[in-house]
Amino acid sequence: MTCPIVIMVTTGSEQQAITIAEELIQQELVACVNILPTMRSIYRFKGKVFDDEENLLMIKTSEDMFEAIAEVIAQLHTYEVPEIVSFEVDQYRSNVMDWITSSLGGASNPS
Secondary structure, three states, rough: OOOOOEEEEEOOHHHHHHHHHHHHHHHOOOOOOEEEEEEEEEEEEEEEEEEEEEEEEEEEEEEEHHHHHHHHHHHHHHOOOOOEEEOOOOOOOHHHHHHHHHHHOOOOOOO
């Protein structure tokens, strides 16, 4: 049995976050995408320090969907190296996994 995961991705604009979220939902790869409002990110990339505003996507899905989700994000994202990280959900009520599974397309819903 697959377990639920939360994938976190940052984007440089709210519109890009919406575009990614809508595509993931349309393709039935995720149950939900929360878009957190603009936050400040200070990070190092290619030897330089950046101070930017970003949006954070919190994506709820199952672990067997990670690669397909990462591929869609990579295709739509404008960053050279989009941050795509996941965390396994250790504890959850069974109805949460039922909701996630029922929201996903064929890959997680065996007939």
